Amino acid sequence: MKLVCCFAHQIATWATQQSLTIIACDSMLSDLHTTRQRLRTGQTQATSEIERAIQAAQSPACQHAFVQTTFDEARAIANTPGIQTKPLAGLAVSIKDLFDVAGQTTCAGSVVLKDNPPAEQDSPAVARLRRAGAAFMGRTHMVEFAFSGVGTNPHFGTPVNPCSTDVPRIPGGSSSGAGVSVATGAAFIGLGSDTGGSIRIPAALNGIVGFKSTARLVPTQGALPLSTTLDTVCAMTRSVRDAMLAHELLAQRQVTRSSAPLAAYRLAVARTLMQDELDDTVSRAWQRTLATLRRAGAQVEEVNLTEIGQLQSIQAAGSLAAAESYVWHRQLLERNAAAYDPRVASRIQRGASMSAYDYITLLRERQRWISQMASALQGFDAVLSPTVPIVAPPMAELAPGLARDAAFLRVNALLLRNPSVVNMLDGCALSLPCQTADELPVGLMVWAGALRDDTVLNIALQIERILQK
Structure with a gap:
């Protein structure tokens, strides 16, 4: 009951301050370039x-987006002589509360870890951004232990989607604060992670860009793990070209740019599952976007891609995230389960019922499935799909409480459904906005298999230019 009251108070407070109108999520915000x-x-x-x-x-508009701020440090970096010659030029960057920052305690959106000692050094991702001239604004809100796509957190308050013009809506997760920080202008880059959509979901719901690179390209050390198999360190930005730069800095590699027009690429649209249960706004934006791309000369072909339908049976005994997170959390749960968000704890505890046979079989079946998908997509440069099938739902509909748990689980499953396909594929994907000015944000996802990052980024850049005309 206490969590329900806190959540309701948060919504009421936000509504009073904003009069149910948001002035942020401004499409006119300048990008980093x-x-x-x-x-x-x-x-x-x-x-x-x-x-x-x-x-x-x-x-x-940015309330609860940060769990800790470092404004004075950001000011000092921006005031450093010669800072503008560095790639990030002393501009604002936010850090998900998942990453080690020297001298700060990494809590991962939980109260369970609040008494842990501060990190002795930056995680590699943070260190790379720091060397590039990032001015760190602080640590951003996240779903506890990154285990949900909705974005709520009963411990520290949940940031409200800044694009809402009627009622307070969810920000998407798990990198919720990162998304809000970028959408409101509090950061040019929001460092986060993506295990099943945690970068692309908030990007889609907040009307910004989120790029999930091939997982192996950026080190995950110094980031608290959810699934050691699926975790990807990546970021949200305000444009595709900024996503390219952020990826280059995080992966320490140069993206190969291409001047080829969109018509030079062969694009697939999956019929199976990924177009199911679209709400009216997403359906309208999706169909309009496909028509716009075809008029611009894009080769867009519908394909069955029935292999996507196998994922439910492949994961029938449990998911990689459940199994691998339970290994990390088992002792903490035994000592302090009551301090966890119940919705997060229940998802982690599902891993307890998975046997070694279940886990090893899942890993083997995943590799077989990846091979099948590669064969099915042979000849295509990338796949297009809605990032998520719904616009951001009102927060009140998903507030903690038994009566709303079924709604929460349904929304969480819908939000994770499309993005998580790419994580299981060991692939890469970018979400970019495709809504009109009078619509709530809708994300278009461009995706492909492993190490096709440059192709996905170049295609997304062409699509962005077409949609902005």
Whole structure:
């Protein structure tokens, strides 16, 4: 009951402050590339940009997006001589509360770890962004232990989707604060993770860009694990070209740019599962986007891709996330289960019923399935699908409580359904917005198999240009 009351109070407080109208989620926000150009030409200063980001972070639209802020550190970085010559030029970056930052305690959205000692060093992802000139704004809110696509957290308050114009809506998760920080202007890059959609879901629901790279390309050390097999370190941005830069910095590799037009690529659209249960807004945006791309010369072909339908039976005995998270959490749960978000604890505890046979079989079946998918997609450069089948639902419909648990589980499953296909594929994917100005955000997902990252990024860049005309 206490969690329900806290959640209801949060919604009421937010609604009062905002009068159910949001001034953020502004499509006119400059991306990082544009801002760096303005820095080079003297039209702005890194210190001025940091003050704008701090103002956004302190606004009602960004409430609960950060669990810890480091504004003074960000100001100091922005004021460093020569900072604008670095790739990130002293501009604002947020860090999901999953990553080690030297001198800070990594809590992963939980109270269970609050007494842990501070990290002795930065995680590789944080260190790479720091060397590139990032001005870190602070640690962002997340679903406890990254185990949900909805974005709620009963311990620290849940950030509200800044694109809502009627009622408070969910931000999507698990990288919820990261998404809100980018959508409101509090950060140009939101560092996060993606195990089953945790970057692409909030990107889709908040009207921004989220790129999930091939998992092996960015080290996961120094990030609290959910699934050691599926976890991917990646980021949200305001544009595809910013996503390219963020990926290059995190993966320490150069993306091969292509000037080929969209018509040069062969794109598949999966009939199986990924177009099911689309709500009216997503369906309208999806069909309109496909028509726009075809008019622009895109080769878009519907394919059955029935292999996607096998995933439910492959995971019938349990998921990789359940099995692998239970290994990490078992002793913590035995000592302190009452301190967990019950919805998170129940998902982790499902791993307890999986046998070694179940787990090894799942790994083997996954590899067989990846091979089948590769054969089915041979000749295609990428696949298009809705990132998620629904727009962000109202928060009140998913508030904690037994009466709403069924609704929560249904929404969580819908949000994870399409993105998680790519994680099981060991693939890469980018979500970019495809809604019109009068619609709630809708994400278009461009995806492919492992190590096709550059192709996905180049195709997404072409699509973004077409949709923005």
